Amino acid sequence: MFKIINREEMAEGTVILNEIEAPLIAKKARPGQFVILKANDTGERIPLTMADTNTEKGTITIIFMVVGKSTALFKTLLVGDAYQDVIGPLGKPTHLEKLGDVICVGGGTGIAVLHPITRGLKQAGNHVTAIIGSRNKDLLILEDKMRAASHELHVCTDDGSYGHKGFVTDVLKKILNEKKDQIKLVVGIGPVPMMKFVSLVTKEFNVKTLVSLNPIMIDGTGMCGGCRVSVGGKNKFACVDGPEFDGHAVDFDELSLRLQAYQEDERQCYDHFCKCQD
Amino acid sequence: MAKNEKIQRQQMPEQAPLVRKNNFNEVPKGYTAEMAIQEAKRCMQCKKPACVEGCPVGVDIPGFIKHVSNGDFTKAISKLWEKNSLPAVCGRVCPQENQCEGKCILGKKGEPVAIGNLERFVADYEREKQLATRPEKAEPTGKKVAVVGSGPAGLTVAGDLVLKGHDVTIYEAFHKPGGVLVYGIPEFRLPKEIVFSEVSGLEKMGVNVQLNTVVGRIVSIDELFEQGYEAVFIAVGAGLPTFLNIPGENLIGILSANEYLTRANLMKAYLFPKYDTPVVRGKKVITIGAGNVAMDAARTALRLGAETSTIVYRRSREEVPARQAEVHHAEQEGVKFHFLTGPTKFLGNDKGRVVGMEGLKMVLGEPDASGRRRPVPMKNSEFELECDLAIIAVGAGANPLLTQSTEGLSLNKWGYIIADPETGKTSKKGVWAGGDIVTGSATVILAMGAGRQAADSIHQYLSWGW
Ligand SMILES: Cc1cc2nc3c(=O)[nH]c(=O)nc-3n(C[C@H](O)[C@H](O)[C@H](O)COP(=O)(O)OP(=O)(O)OC[C@H]3O[C@@H](n4cnc5c(N)ncnc54)[C@H](O)[C@@H]3O)c2cc1C
Ligand SMILES: Cc1cc2nc3c(=O)[nH]c(=O)nc-3n(C[C@H](O)[C@H](O)[C@H](O)COP(=O)(O)OP(=O)(O)OC[C@H]3O[C@@H](n4cnc5c(N)ncnc54)[C@H](O)[C@@H]3O)c2cc1C
Ligand code: SF4
Ligand code: SF4
Ligand code: FES
Numbered sequence: 246m247f248k249i250i251n252r253e254e255m256a257e258g259t260v261i262l263n264e265i266e267a268p269l270i271a272k273k274a275r276p277g278q279f280v281i282l283k284a285n286d287t288g289e290r291i292p293l294t295m296a297d298t299n300t301e302k303g304t305i306t307i308i309f310m311v312v313g314k315s316t317a318l319f320k321t322l323l324v325g326d327a328y329q330d331v332i333g334p335l336g337k338p339t340h341l342e343k344l345g346d347v348i349c350v351g352g353g354t355g356i357a358v359l360h361p362i363t364r365g366l367k368q369a370g371n372h373v374t375a376i377i378g379s380r381n382k383d384l385l386i387l388e389d390k391m392r393a394a395s396h397e398l399h400v401c402t403d404d405g406s407y408g409h410k411g412f413v414t415d416v417l418k419k420i421l422n423e424k425k426d427q428i429k430l431v432v433g434i435g436p437v438p439m440m441k442f443v444s445l446v447t448k449e450f451n452v453k454t455l456v457s458l459n460p461i462m463i464d465g466t467g468m469c470g471g472c473r474v475s476v477g478g479k480n481k482f483a484c485v486d487g488p489e490f491d492g493h494a495v496d497f498d499e500l501s502l503r504l505q506a507y508q509e510d511e512r513q514c515y516d517h518f519c520k521c522q523d
Numbered sequence: 524m525a526k527n528e529k530i531q532r533q534q535m536p537e538q539a540p541l542v543r544k545n546n547f548n549e550v551p552k553g554y555t556a557e558m559a560i561q562e563a564k565r566c567m568q569c570k571k572p573a574c575v576e577g578c579p580v581g582v583d584i585p586g587f588i589k590h591v592s593n594g595d596f597t598k599a600i601s602k603l604w605e606k607n608s609l610p611a612v613c614g615r616v617c618p619q620e621n622q623c624e625g626k627c628i629l630g631k632k633g634e635p636v637a638i639g640n641l642e643r644f645v646a647d648y649e650r651e652k653q654l655a656t657r658p659e660k661a662e663p664t665g666k667k668v669a670v671v672g673s674g675p676a677g678l679t680v681a682g683d684l685v686l687k688g689h690d691v692t693i694y695e696a697f698h699k700p701g702g703v704l705v706y707g708i709p710e711f712r713l714p715k716e717i718v719f720s721e722v723s724g725l726e727k728m729g730v731n732v733q734l735n736t737v738v739g740r741i742v743s744i745d746e747l748f749e750q751g752y753e754a755v756f757i758a759v760g761a762g763l764p765t766f767l768n769i770p771g772e773n774l775i776g777i778l779s780a781n782e783y784l785t786r787a788n789l790m791k792a793y794l795f796p797k798y799d800t801p802v803v804r805g806k807k808v809i810t811i812g813a814g815n816v817a818m819d820a821a822r823t824a825l826r827l828g829a830e831t832s833t834i835v836y837r838r839s840r841e842e843v844p845a846r847q848a849e850v851h852h853a854e855q856e857g858v859k860f861h862f863l864t865g866p867t868k869f870l871g872n873d874k875g876r877v878v879g880m881e882g883l884k885m886v887l888g889e890p891d892a893s894g895r896r897r898p899v900p901m902k903n904s905e906f907e908l909e910c911d912l913a914i915i916a917v918g919a920g921a922n923p924l925l926t927q928s929t930e931g932l933s934l935n936k937w938g939y940i941i942a943d944p945e946t947g948k949t950s951k952k953g954v955w956a957g958g959d960i961v962t963g964s965a966t967v968i969l970a971m972g973a974g975r976q977a978a979d980s981i982h983q984y985l986s987w988g989w
Contacts, residue, residue: 273741470764505874505875
């Protein structure tokens with residue numbers, strides 16, 4: 246059992262943070278890696294990236310958006326409750342090296358995934374510009390942490406309720422226009438459409454781009470092929486070959502479609518769950 | 524001799540096809556004690572039993588059958604355990620027609636002794652009654668052994684070595700132990716309760732089972748040695764799905780058999796939404812391939828509500844690699860077979876979901892490397908088959924996750940671990956390997972046989988050195 250020792254609600258309760266006791270995973274995990282969690286006997290295996298680890302306390306932190314049955318179930322777990330199964334660390338860690346000027350772009354809950362990578366890139370000696378965005382001010386997460394993890398932070402909201410009004414890609418484009426030859430790497434993590442557009446922008450400027458993909462997974466060990474994504478026309482298994490890939494080579498449209506595979510079933514399962522909660 | 528030949532082989536009572544295709548309960552119901560004794564009496568107790576030669580682990584078949592015919596089922600199970608630690612499993616899933624029963628002398632003229640059914644009966648009887656005493660455990664040796672993977676190979680090694688007094692820990696990537704026995708083979712063929720009862724038996728003997736542990740990620744083989752393990756047995760199976768690499772294969776509704784069966788079995792998607800994991804429930808289902816895995820997928824699809832479930836296989840009926848019993852059961856339940864057909868392309872709709880398959884008819888040409896006649900496409904034989912779920916069951920490969928993170932482990936060109944066929948020793952000191960990760964996809968009993976040999980070799984090593 247993997248006990249929750251700290252829990253926070255963010256973005257008006259739509260995003261939840263759990264700090265979980267998992268000393269062995271905490272010791273091994275590197276930025277960019279994820280875990281698979283299962284709440285109870287009847288639960289689904291859900292992949293979530295580690296937003297932080299603490300080797301001294303032996304804990305890992307996950308931050309997830311409540312989107313369906315399983316994440317809604319996770320939301321009901323309180324401090325002192327436990328996940329039945331946590332498997333990890335899985336996936337390849339981010340390759341953190343000194344390159345010079347880099348930009349980290351995060352949207353929505355993707356900011357949680359981006360944070361440890363941003364911090365790692367800064368620690369590796371890069372000059373890090375971060376751009377984060379959300380639909381509105383109340384949904385923005387981890388602003389302070391992202392400010393601390395970067396040298397320069399730009400905030401965007403779709404509705405203009407805070408920071409720059411517009412999309413993260415607007416700011417990205419502006420910065421690339423100003424110093425395109427200086428930027429060595431862009432890391433973009435967020436909803437699939439956001440990653441797609443970040444990659445389209447950076448492609449224009451020919452800047453290397455990493456994205457972190459979130460296909461549907463089961464085992465997380467390369468055994469089922471359910472997480473396959475087309476990268477450069479080849480099939481890759483996101484759980485073992487990724488989750489990070491070259492944004493310019495990823496077929497985002499296929500990924501978007503594949504994420505819909507169980508939409509109707511998920512709705513049924515979620516409704517069933519909501520009824521039981523009432 | 525004449526006497527034995529007169530008794531008919533006892534037919535296994537089964538759920539009727541039209542009933543069972545709507546449930547996940549086991550298909551065969553098992554022999555009664557009377558039937559088992561009757562069947563055992565058919566055995567002629569051959570002096571040179573051919574059946575034993577057909578069994579990869581050399582079960583003393585006439586020996587255990589003799590006890591059955593005397594009604595002494597407790598002695599029978601002890602006899603089985605001498606060579607086979609999972610008789611309840613093997614009785615159900617061994618391809619007996621190619622192994623023990625295929626060699627039985629009675630099969631020459633009539634039907635062979637139902638060795639598998641008897642093995643299953645004896646094991647089920649013991650599981651229910653718990654009368655036999657397990658072999659004594661030796662004094663603790665203080666030596667630690669790690670087993671990676673909890674499929675039949677890993678379970679066998681763990682069982683053998685714990686008896687010899689060693690301190691054994693099994694590391695398993697999944698949240699449940701059993702390997703293919705729990706994630707692949709469906710409930711209607713092998714109830715999971717049997718596997719869990721075997722594992723809990725091992726735990727009672729002192730085997731430590733660590734689930735949720737992906738070796739190669741959270742801990743490496745070298746780190747296991749640093750932690751004080753003196754020997755490591757690798758039995759991670761052949762867990763890499765093979766795809767066809769044809770256009771349209773990433774459409775929604777096209778799944779590897781591994782994914783389909785894992786969702787259905789391990790995650791219990793057949794009980795959705797009581798269990799949270801969904802699985803694509805096709806009305807018109809195509810399964811590509813004709814091994815045990817394909818039969819399991821095609822029959823699972825029927826139970827999940829398919830109107831039609833069709834096997835597409837590029838060779839002919841003669842080459843079908845699945846157990847005869849499974850092919851027979853599948854046909855009874857209404858699975859259709861398209862032989863000599865090969866898929867070339869999948870067709871999708873605007874939502875990215877599969878709606879059909881394009882294929883070609885085949886003829887059999889010259890024998891290929893496997894000795895089977897190679898299927899060759901016929902010109903202008905294109906055809907289309909409608910489907911809303913396609914399951915790819917054309918074999919598995921070596922999963923590189925562990926092997927590539929382990930230094931000094933020699934692999935063959937397909938990525939399987941090279942191990943001594945007699946002992947299971949690998950190129951890395953203190954490391955043994957066995958089962959599907961050495962042989963490629965094979966059978967439960969071969970994996971167990973490899974486990975037994977490796978356990979002997981590991982025990983020798985722990986006693987005398989490499
Ligand atoms: C490697 C990896 C890391 C991830 N890290 C995080 C993270 O740190 N924080 C976080 O909030 N989420 C993360 N995700 C996504 C998370 O796994 C899904 O949101 C979760 O599985 C949804 O489960 P559910 O049962 O609550 O929703 P469901 O009912 O399964 O789905 C609800 C909706 O979400 C969509 N969906 C389903 N599965 C996914 C998926 N894997 N990714 C995106 N959308 C999906 C469906 O299309 C559906 O519309 C990650 C995914 C992967 C593969
Ligand atoms: C659907 C299906 C039906 C079959 N039907 C039959 C049949 O009827 N009769 C028959 O004889 N054979 C059958 N087989 C074949 C048989 O099941 C296998 O040959 C046998 O299970 C191989 O045993 P194993 O111990 O080598 O590996 P597996 O049973 O594959 O077990 C390997 C275990 O290792 C775990 N693992 C993998 N990587 C790691 C890691 N890095 N760290 C920790 N753990 C890890 C896996 O999760 C798994 O639990 C079937 C196979 C399938 C898939
Ligand atoms: S283990 Fe398998 S092959 Fe051997 S006797 Fe039993 S059923 Fe036959
Ligand atoms: S070959 Fe057949 S008849 Fe002879 S001992 Fe074996 S099972 Fe009995
Ligand atoms: S999740 Fe199964 S292969 Fe990646």
